[in-house]
Amino acid sequence: MSIKQISRNKGGYGVKQSRRDILKLGAITIAGVTIPLTAFELLTPEALASTKKEHGTGKRWGFVVNATKCVGCGMCVKACKTENEVPMDIKVSRTWVERYIQLKDGEVIIDSPEEARNGFIKNDPRGRTIKEEDISKGFFVPKLCNQCEKPSCVQVCPVGATYKTEDGVVLVDRTWCIGCAYCVQNCPYGARFIHPVHMVAEKCTFCYHRITKGMNSACMDACAFGARKIGDINDPNSEVYKLINSNRVMVLKPEYGNEPMVFYIGLDHIVR
Numbered sequence: 001m002s003i004k005q006i007s008r009n010k011g012g013y014g015v016k017q018s019r020r021d022i023l024k025l026g027a028i029t030i031a032g033v034t035i036p037l038t039a040f041e042l043l044t045p046e047a048l049a050s051t052k053k054e055h056g057t058g059k060r061w062g063f064v065v066n067a068t069k070c071v072g073c074g075m076c077v078k079a080c081k082t083e084n085e086v087p088m089d090i091k092v093s094r095t096w097v098e099r100y101i102q103l104k105d106g107e108v109i110i111d112s113p114e115e116a117r118n119g120f121i122k123n124d125p126r127g128r129t130i131k132e133e134d135i136s137k138g139f140f141v142p143k144l145c146n147q148c149e150k151p152s153c154v155q156v157c158p159v160g161a162t163y164k165t166e167d168g169v170v171l172v173d174r175t176w177c178i179g180c181a182y183c184v185q186n187c188p189y190g191a192r193f194i195h196p197v198h199m200v201a202e203k204c205t206f207c208y209h210r211i212t213k214g215m216n217s218a219c220m221d222a223c224a225f226g227a228r229k230i231g232d233i234n235d236p237n238s239e240v241y242k243l244i245n246s247n248r249v250m251v252l253k254p255e256y257g258n259e260p261m262v263f264y265i266g267l268d269h270i271v272r
């Protein structure tokens with residue numbers, strides 16, 4: 001019995017390979033890039049300790065997503081678009097929520113209609129009608145820029161328009177950006193896009209304009225279920241520090257070496 005793997009790629013969701021092929025290889029290859037069977041890494045206490053050592057004692061903004069708490073309502077996406085002036089009706093967003101459905105025959109279907117700004121109203125992933133009795137499991141995974149410690153988007157920018165702040169947030173200077181989209185192509189997480197109005201690179205900033213004034217990100221405040229938390233991962237008194245150090249946390253796509261600073265709790269092994 002074959003399983004189709006469908007992953008979010010920059011242009012959408014379209015990579016297909018049989019389960020047997022994947023198991024045989026232990027990895028899949030997309031556009032020349034080899035991606036291991038599991039696209040996230042469970043961080044061991046040693047790995048977490050070395051992350052802290054690298055950042056020293058200064059402030060380092062980080063994010064925790066508790067995937068087990070997300071109900072896919074999309075309130076976070078709506079709040080983000082409103083807060084950061086990303087047009088509501090255009091199919092781009094600084095944050096989005098993915099729905100994962102695994103069927104009893106093993107097939108995995110992933111979708112994020114309109115980035116989930118209106119939630120997941122219909123049971124029609126990718127336009128398909130799925131019978132409830134055919135579903136083995138389903139869940140939601142919020143995604144956003146990982147504010148990487150080693151951001152590939154910064155490395156490829158030819159004019160230095162994108163940069164990392166001292167407290168670890170990757171920003172774009174709109175006055176310098178020439179809209180070449182190299183960074184869009186080189187983010188392994190599909191977190192960047194060209195702003196439809198300003199025509200420059202756009203992405204999540206962890207709501208830097210809010211967090212540096214003592215507020216939460218708009219998405220965190222909008223989530224009634226506590227699935228999103230932001231804070232200083234170097235501060236032992238912060239909620240994110242406590243969550244990271246008292247749970248089994250994971251990061252997405254560690255094989256790219258970006259060292260993501262968005263930590264996930266409760267990720268299922270089928271998440272890409």
Ligand code: SF4
Nearest residue numbers: 145146148151153187
């Ligand atoms: S997730 Fe992508 S856009 Fe965000 S810092 Fe990392 S490489 Fe850059």
Ligand code: SF4
Nearest residue numbers: 070071073074076223
């Ligand atoms: S607001 Fe919270 S529960 Fe709703 S989709 Fe966003 S993260 Fe999930």
